[in-house]
Amino acid sequence: MDWNPRISHLECIGCGARYPATTLMNLCPVDNRPVEIRMDLERLVAERPGLAWYDPARRDQWRFGGLLPLDVTEAADQPYIVSLGEGATPLLDYRNHALAQLGGFELYVKDEGKARADHGANPTQSFKDRGMSMVASMARRHGLNRLAVPTQGNAGDSLCAYAEAAGLQAVVAMPEDTPLPILGRVAALAHGSENFHLVRVQGTIREAGEALKHDWIPNGWFSVATFQEPGWRIEGKKTLGLELAEPAEPGGQWCLPDVIVYPTGGGTGVLGMWKAFAELEILGLIGPRRPRMVCVQAAPTAPLATAFESGDNDTRAAAAGQTLAFGLNVPGGIGHARVLEIIRASDGVALAIPEAEIQAVFRSEWRERHGWTGPEGAACLAALPRLLDAGVIRPRDRVVAFNTGSLEKYLPDLRHLL
């Protein structure tokens, strides 16, 4: 079967080297930097004029059909697509939040951790499902059967769900101290099926990655670690940006918020959203204006904030700290140079939030709203006072903060704060 002809090629985000659309690769062999999938948008416009590439009635991320490397509206692509209802998550109205009232801005929270009571929820209650839905689908497209991922938890949980749905095998490496709702779910899957393997490491996602490189990748397991896939997880995370821009009602105006506050570990979501905006501009749906991109980190492990403040172009290898925002305990990343470029190009900022502030906001979110905001989402809300002071958020701005996962995924570790 022919590949989707609207994938133009793969392109290194560093040196710009190009590879055929069908190449199965990890990093660019020229400069060891990530590659992205380039869509042939001229062809898309010609073949699918207006919004013919888009199916707003569909309640998952695949409704952005023609803009994605597998197009759910094409019979040839459909057999590969593994959907568990990911995406189409709610944008919660936080306009009555005290700080939003005080600062005179409009605040919304994109809730990627919503429970699955109905449509519009990620199946494993984190934003990782967007990327892993794409990973499982592209793996099937390439005929891959064995996938490997190092993780702080949520990406591994998500890969397992999609691998199980897709009939693929997976090995997941994660820190020994990963919260039990995640570690236990993967352990239960590995206990019950030979298709799943759990590797536990001392350390963080970094040591998890080393373990896979040593014992599994050489034996034929394909790495779908952050930025290694190639470009697949960015395409999934791209739908975060597409959803932010998407009109609330069909026929409405596509438009972007003024500020995006995003809890950033590896940074796939930042690259994905930025790519979404570029593509929407080429399609003529938005103009050149971009949101100020704010990357929030937990102070114990904040390589992006450190590099941003120092004016550096990339992060340096750092020791991992300890934070209850487990998803943010990411001491380095192959895509961090690009994240820093995007922050600066957007007039944004990278911020380190002290652990005590994250925990205080996490606790008050629970007590005041009885919502299920996770600690990474709490970190974004905790960033707001600094962003106001620094003028990154201004009166009348429309601000979207991300809650990237539900607190219940870390519950035993957070219960004492509730």
Add this chain to the structure above:
Amino acid sequence: MDWNPRISHLECIGCGARYPATTLMNLCPVDNRPVEIRMDLERLVAERPGLAWYDPARRDQWRFGGLLPLDVTEAADQPYIVSLGEGATPLLDYRNHALAQLGGFELYVKDEGKARADHGANPTQSFKDRGMSMVASMARRHGLNRLAVPTQGNAGDSLCAYAEAAGLQAVVAMPEDTPLPILGRVAALAHGSENFHLVRVQGTIREAGEALKHDWIPNGWFSVATFQEPGWRIEGKKTLGLELAEPAEPGGQWCLPDVIVYPTGGGTGVLGMWKAFAELEILGLIGPRRPRMVCVQAAPTAPLATAFESGDNDTRAAAAGQTLAFGLNVPGGIGHARVLEIIRASDGVALAIPEAEIQAVFRSEWRERHGWTGPEGAACLAALPRLLDAGVIRPRDRVVAFNTGSLEKYLPDLRHLL
């Protein structure tokens, strides 16, 4: 080392056959019924007059020192005792509960699921910890190393915690559909250590028991299934009754509530509390009056309620139903005849609560109080209107309902109700 001389002997609750205190056995070989540990209370009174057997300053169940088969105040027993802070749980004041106000009775909830923010909490957030603390301790006393338990979930979770603390090995058999916070925790333990084994079955605790009988017990694993231990879990659960009777302040009056509303699966807690009351009477701390014992079951699987209504002396093998009150999905039990005797002797009742009522009360408990009442506890609260109507609860009664575990142990299965 000599055994605690205040253990008189083991005694079958059916035929009354007696066995030496140090016997390692399961059911009574004469009539296949459970045995209980009989304490030599005359000797206790002689050796530890007044309350000298009791250490109210100690914040775990072992404070009932001389009344337990291992006495934490005796140097000879101390090395065997495995305590993780179990027991001493809070009695929540529910006097403002709408139905208590309406019916003019005093309502309290004994919260066995409290999170471990400080003292007075069960380490795995269920009442099973009382029995399993005793199991691990008595196993060490007997020099046993390998323990086997079939479970609806919580007992297995608890055994693992105590076996790990005690350096023992454990095999846990549980239903395949056990909620993931429990199944996953045991799976993670089994994945990380050769001392732990997880067996998953289709069905309930009954099929779990069959699996162990077939594959594990013949190979030297000692069964600590309900009533098989011998009598150990009853001694742990006995502390439920001791705590209900215990004065709030040292020097106060020991006294019992008028009604106890208890979610009943196998019924160890009912036998344990009843035994506590008998012992306290012999010690002269309470009189012959007993609380009306109410055993609450979930209608989908309610062998005790069925037998009680039919006037039968024992339950019959029944098909298991489906209930979100997982701990109550117990289709039969070797101790049910004794539970029925106790209910009747106390002028109590066994009740089956429809699943929809359990779920409605579970949901309203969460929404109104934002507490962590589990579905078994919700079943007890759901029973109150019927108990009022039936005159089992009367005006001015002091009523204690049990919440036997925290909802978070079943969270993924209950999340849609919150």
